[in-house]
Amino acid sequence: MEKKPGIFLEAQNITKKFGGITALNNVNINVHTGKVNAIVGENGAGKSTLMKILSGVYPDYEGDLYLNGEKVNFSNPKDAMKKGIAIMHQELNLIPYLSIADNIFLGRELHNALGVLDSKKMHKKTKELLERLNCNLNPKTLVSELRVGEQQLVEIAKALLEEAKLVIMDEPTSAISDSEIEVLFKIIASLKEQGVSILYISHKLDKLRLIADRYIGLRDGNTVGTIENAKEASKEDLIRLMVGRDIKNIYKKDSVDFGDEVLRIENICLPKVINKSTFLLKDINFSVKKGEVLGLFGLMGAGRTELLETLFGLHSKIMSGKIYVENKEVRIKSVRDAIKNGIGLVPEDRKEDGLVLGMEISKNVSMASINNVVKSGFLSTKLEADLSKKYIEALKIKTPSEKQLSKNLSGGNQQKVVLAKWLATSPKVLFLDEPTRGIDVNAKNEIYHLINNLAKKGLGIVVVSSELPEIMAISDRILVLSDTRITGYFDQASANEEAIMKAAVV
Ligand SMILES: Nc1ncnc2c1ncn2[C@@H]1O[C@H](COP(=O)(O)OP(=O)(O)OP(=O)(O)O)[C@@H](O)[C@H]1O
Numbered sequence: 001m002e003k004k005p006g007i008f009l010e011a012q013n014i015t016k017k018f019g020g021i022t023a024l025n026n027v028n029i030n031v032h033t034g035k036v037n038a039i040v041g042e043n044g045a046g047k048s049t050l051m052k053i054l055s056g057v058y059p060d061y062e063g064d065l066y067l068n069g070e071k072v073n074f075s076n077p078k079d080a081m082k083k084g085i086a087i088m089h090q091e092l093n094l095i096p097y098l099s100i101a102d103n104i105f106l107g108r109e110l111h112n113a114l115g116v117l118d119s120k121k122m123h124k125k126t127k128e129l130l131e132r133l134n135c136n137l138n139p140k141t142l143v144s145e146l147r148v149g150e151q152q153l154v155e156i157a158k159a160l161l162e163e164a165k166l167v168i169m170d171e172p173t174s175a176i177s178d179s180e181i182e183v184l185f186k187i188i189a190s191l192k193e194q195g196v197s198i199l200y201i202s203h204k205l206d207k208l209r210l211i212a213d214r215y216i217g218l219r220d221g222n223t224v225g226t227i228e229n230a231k232e233a234s235k236e237d238l239i240r241l242m243v244g245r246d247i248k249n250i251y252k253k254d255s256v257d258f259g260d261e262v263l264r265i266e267n268i269c270l271p272k273v274i275n276k277s278t279f280l281l282k283d284i285n286f287s288v289k290k291g292e293v294l295g296l297f298g299l300m301g302a303g304r305t306e307l308l309e310t311l312f313g314l315h316s317k318i319m320s321g322k323i324y325v326e327n328k329e330v331r332i333k334s335v336r337d338a339i340k341n342g343i344g345l346v347p348e349d350r351k352e353d354g355l356v357l358g359m360e361i362s363k364n365v366s367m368a369s370i371n372n373v374v375k376s377g378f379l380s381t382k383l384e385a386d387l388s389k390k391y392i393e394a395l396k397i398k399t400p401s402e403k404q405l406s407k408n409l410s411g412g413n414q415q416k417v418v419l420a421k422w423l424a425t426s427p428k429v430l431f432l433d434e435p436t437r438g439i440d441v442n443a444k445n446e447i448y449h450l451i452n453n454l455a456k457k458g459l460g461i462v463v464v465s466s467e468l469p470e471i472m473a474i475s476d477r478i479l480v481l482s483d484t485r486i487t488g489y490f491d492q493a494s495a496n497e498e499a500i501m502k503a504a505v506v
C-alpha cells in the first residue's frame, strides 16, 4: 500500500474474537499524523481491545495494519515499540514491589560501559521524566506506596520514556486531578508540535473536548463514524456518535426526605506512620442522615481516600477519634467490623481492593455478603447466580453471563461489578470513592439515579469525586478537604464551582 500523506497508521477490517464474543467487527480507522485522534464509545465498545492490537499486546486478529503505508505485524509490545508505538494502559500495569524507576525501565534497563546496571542514570532520567509532569516523587519509592493517581503519573512517564511516534493513551486522566490533567495536556501539545501522533481515549468528555482534533466512534465493536473537525462538534454531537441517539445528559436529582442521623464522626485524626507528629487527617467532624448524599471534594493528596479508608477500618491501629452509627459508638478495627456495622466502601482502585479478576462475576458480587447466598448452611449457586443477575440487569453490566471471569470485562464494566458487590451487602452507610471512574456518559447517569434511589431507600451516602459538576449534581451537601483538614462546607444553596475550588486550594 502507498504511504498516504498525513496518515501515520491505518487499521483495516480488524476483527477480534474472544471465544464466542466478537469484541471488534471489521473495524477501520486512520490515525492522523501529529493530531490527537480521540476514540469514543460506551463501556465495552471495543476501544481498549483495538488499542491492544495496535500496540502488539494481541498479536492474533483478523485484518491488516499499515504504518506509513507499510504493512506491519507486531508479535509483542516490544515489536510495536521498536516501530515507535508506546501505550499507556487503562488498567495500571505497574509492579507494586518495584520502585518507580525500576518500573519505568523494566525490560529496557540502562547499563554502563562495563555492562553493569546503571541505577544512577536510571534514577536521574526518571526524576527528569517526573519533573516534566510537575511531580516530585522520589524515583526510589516503591509503587505499592503510591496512590492510584500517582501510579497513573508513573504510567504516563513510562510512555514518555521512548521517543515514540504514536502515543496511545487509554483513559490517562481517570485518576488524576485537574492540575495534573493540565500538565498532561501541555505535554500532549508539545508532542504534537514534534509531529507525534496521539490516540486518546477518555470518558471525561469535557476534558477530551479541550484537546481532541478529531473523533472516531466505536459502538459494539463497529466503527460508526468520524467527526473530522472536533472544534465544530458540540458535546451532543459527540454523545450521539458514541451512543447512536440523543440522551438526556443533564441529571436531575429527586429530592429525598432525610431521616435520623445514620453516621457521625468526631475528631478523626490519622497520623503519618513514619512521623507521628504530622498528620494525614486532622480533626475531621461530620454527620450524615438517612437519605442524605454527602459529597467529599478535594484535590489529590487532600486526604479523601484516607478518610474513607479510616472509617472502613483500614487504619485502625493509628487512627483516633469516634465513630457513631445510628447514634451508637462503634469500634471498627477491621473491614469485617465495618461490614458488620453496616458500612460499605466502593474503593477507588478496583484492581487492588475491589475485585478478584480471576473469579466469576457472580463470585465477586456475593463475596462481601455470603449470607445472602447461603441456604441451610450451604452455598447455593442458584442464589448466587440470581443475586448477580439482579445487579447485571440493574447496572447494565455488559457480559454474556454472570459466569464470565471479571478480567474479561471492559474497564467500566469491572467498576460496575465492584459497585454491585457492595450494594449487595445492604449497608446503612455507603462510601463511594470515585464511583464513575472510567464509566461512560450513559452509564454515569444510571449510576447517579442508582445513588438517588439508594438514598430514597434510607441509605446514608458519602461520595468522593474529583469532578465538580458530578459532585454538585449528586450531593445534598458538600464538604471540602484540603491538606488534611475540612476547609469548606456547602449546602445546595451555597454550592458553586468557584467557591468549592477556592476551598480546595486553601
Ligand atoms: N480477554 C477477554 N476475554 C473475553 N472478552 C473480552 C476480553 N477482553 C475484552 N472482552 C470483551 O470485549 C468487549 C470490548 O471490551 P473493551 O475492553 O475493548 O471495551 P472498552 O471500549 O475499552 O470499554 P471501557 O470503556 O469500559 O473501558 C467487551 O464486551 C469485553 O467484555
Ligand SMILES: [Mg+2]
Pocket: 047, 048, 049, 090, 170, 410, 411, 412
Ligand atoms: Mg477500555
